[in-house]
Amino acid sequence: MASASFHRKLYEYLVEEIGHKIVTGDFNPGDTLPNEDTLCKTYGVSRGVLREATKVLTQKGLICTRPKIGTLIQPRQEWNLFDSDILLWTLKSGDKRAFLKKITEVRRIIESEACRYTAERATNEEITVIRSWYDKMGATLKDSSGYTYDKYLEVDMAFHTSILDACHNEVLAQIGHTMRQAVQAARKADLRDISTQQASLPYHSAILKSIQRHDPEAAYKASLAMFDQVWKFFLSPTRGSP
Numbered sequence: 001m002a003s004a005s006f007h008r009k010l011y012e013y014l015v016e017e018i019g020h021k022i023v024t025g026d027f028n029p030g031d032t033l034p035n036e037d038t039l040c041k042t043y044g045v046s047r048g049v050l051r052e053a054t055k056v057l058t059q060k061g062l063i064c065t066r067p068k069i070g071t072l073i074q075p076r077q078e079w080n081l082f083d084s085d086i087l088l089w090t091l092k093s094g095d096k097r098a099f100l101k102k103i104t105e106v107r108r109i110i111e112s113e114a115c116r117y118t119a120e121r122a123t124n125e126e127i128t129v130i131r132s133w134y135d136k137m138g139a140t141l142k143d144s145s146g147y148t149y150d151k152y153l154e155v156d157m158a159f160h161t162s163i164l165d166a167c168h169n170e171v172l173a174q175i176g177h178t179m180r181q182a183v184q185a186a187r188k189a190d191l192r193d194i195s196t197q198q199a200s201l202p203y204h205s206a207i208l209k210s211i212q213r214h215d216p217e218a219a220y221k222a223s224l225a226m227f228d229q230v231w232k233f234f235l236s237p238t239r240g241s242p
Contacts, residue, residue, distance in 0.1 A: 010045050010049045011045075011049045011050075011052040011053045011056070012053075013043075014043055014045055014049060014050065014053035015053045015056045015057060015085070016085075017043065018033070018053065018057060018062075019057055019060065019062060019085060019086070019089055020089045020092070020093070022057075022062045022063070022073055023062075023086060023089040023090055023093050024089070024092075024093040024094075025093075027073045028073060029073050029074060029075040029076065030072065030073060030075075031072070031073045032069065032070040032071060032072055032073075033063065033070065033071040033072075033073070035070065036050055054071065059080075060079065060080050060083050060085065060086060061074055061078045061079045061080045061083075062074055062079055062086075064078075082175060082178050083178075084178055084181050084182065087103075087178065087179075087181070087182035088182060091182060100183070103179055103182055103183055104227065104230060104231060106175075106179055107176070107179045107180070107183070107227065108223075108224065108227040108231075110172060110175050110176045110179060111160065111163070111164070111176055111179075111223055111227075112220050112223035112224050112227065113167075113172065113220070114163060114164050114167040114169075114172055114173065114176055115163060115167075115207055115210070115211065115219040115220055115222065115223040116216040116217070116219055116220040116223075117167040117168065117169060117172070117216070118130075118163050118164075118166045118167045118168075118211055118219065119210055119211045119213075119214055119215055119216040119218070119219035119220075120214065120216045121166070121167065121168040122166040122167075122168075122211060122214075123166075126162070126165070126166035127166070127211060127212055129162045129166075130159065130162045130163055130166065130208060130211060131208060131212070133155055133158045133159035133162055134159055134204055134205070134208045136155040136158075136159075137152070137155045137156055137159055137201065137204060138201065140152050140155055141194060141197055141198050141201060144194055147194045149197075152194075152197050153184060156197075156204075157180060157184055159204065160176075160180060161177065161180065163207070163211070164176040164177060164180075166211075199229075200226070200229060200230075203222065203225055203226035203229055204226065206218075206222035206225065206226075207219060207222040207223055207226065209222075210222050
């Protein structure tokens with residue numbers, strides 16, 4: 001069991017090392033990776049570990065194997081950009097503001113539609129869960145002495161995740177979860193003062209009230225308004241990156 005766990009950690013390490021180099025441009029599309037012997041020696045791993053890592057990188061769309069050619073780096077349009085690892089490597093490797101702009105555009109579409117469907121489809125029990133997370137957000141923001149951004153981010157993420165889960169479309173919800181994971185990782189590196197979050201609370205309240213009234217169009221518009229506020233604050237050139 002310990003050996004299997006160690007093997008898994010090694011290939012995950014290798015996926016991280018090679019994947020990050022591909023995303024950052026150390027390996028360019030059309031390049032071939034070094035052969036197995038070279039990679040095994042470079043990273044100090046066995047062929048078995050390397051082949052496991054290669055399978056994962058292939059599934060992510062980063063590489064492909066060609067007979068008599070070797071392992072090729074795929075063009076960017078072949079990458080699985082919804083893969084959480086690729087999102088995080090992209091975040092670490094480039095212009096954070098540009099990355100978050102793209103993510104926010106996608107979230108605005110996905111999460112606003114999810115709000116619409118949740119207002120149509122959520123059960124009373126699911127609405128109770130959404131409401132409970134909103135109440136925890138409010139309580140977190142009232143306690144200025146005990147406020148931390150990490151604590152707020154946890155309940156904010158739970159609020160939006162509960163809406164995604166209640167839209168009753170697992171594909172839509174999964175895309176939304178992936179986008180939010182990337183944003184969560186981006187924001188953890190930054191400090192946010194409590195006043196910024198307090199200003200966003202009425203937008204969350206409008207979403208909740210629309211869902212409680214089972215008003216899909218109002219929920220959709222409330223979500224769009226929240227993202228308009230996010231856009232103005234987080235993507236403004238006069239602000240720090242979110």
